[in-house]
Amino acid sequence: MATKPPAENMARSTKQRTAILELLEHDDAFRSAQDLHAILREAGSKIGLTTVYRTLQAFAEADIVDVMRLPGGDHLYRLCSAEEHHHHLVCRSCGRTVEVAGPTVERWANKVAADHGFTDVGHTLELHGLCAECSK
Amino acid sequence: MATKPPAENMARSTKQRTAILELLEHDDAFRSAQDLHAILREAGSKIGLTTVYRTLQAFAEADIVDVMRLPGGDHLYRLCSAEEHHHHLVCRSCGRTVEVAGPTVERWANKVAADHGFTDVGHTLELHGLCAECSK
DNA sequence: CCCAATCATGACAATCATTGTCAACATCTA
């Protein structure tokens, strides 16, 4: 066995996938496919934009990265450490992101849903503000 | 005074705006600009798609309607009764939507943010499941 | 080590909701 594949999703290990994964490993904030593509090209890589898109999608599919959507609709990706369900507290200035668990919210959500006769409930939750640093 | 304008945002009252508002008033679910446009054309209106987009944007701007985003990124609009801050419990089958207040969540969000040194925090929260009806 | 079977890549075209443009039009007030 040479290099192990990044995920079940993706059968082979390639320079491109490795490069993207390394970028994400050293990054604290959520980044877009275009961001990562620009950074890689800047660093001399000849990687194509389509590949970056596809790779990030595959990572997301394999739960390797978390996805969030900007108000404008763009997709942003981040390599999260927590394996379990969690939410994000994002600095709207520098992008710094903290992963937070929300047992309180989970309970509240389930109760509210049940009270209204809803079943099979899920939720999306996002916190955004200014981090200590950016708060000056 | 003839007809009062729908909002400060929009100086004049027009057939188009009235038509859109009436549709929303009789609708329980979130709808897209294209949905509403299709419905209006179906009913014989000659309204243009651009106008529907602009009108909904203006309504949202004036806090007359709530906006939510589909996973795909599309904008959906709904006329909500609650004037204060609230969240939505949406049926992913029929679209039926219930407005819910979330004091518990607000408190939790503020605490979490403060614990991490974040200031000026906001949040987005969405609940989705199957309504009693659609649960069979 | 070498090859064939496949998976992956990248340049390019195609999508598609949304936005921009602007001349024709409607509304409202004086």
Place this chain on the structure above:
DNA sequence: TAGATGTTGACAATGATTGTCATGATTGGG
């Protein structure tokens, strides 16, 4: 009622994302 100005609608433009497909890379077997 007429003019000033907000609105409309057909159409073009945008821009992130996805589809296509020939070429290139990876991997397991021989």
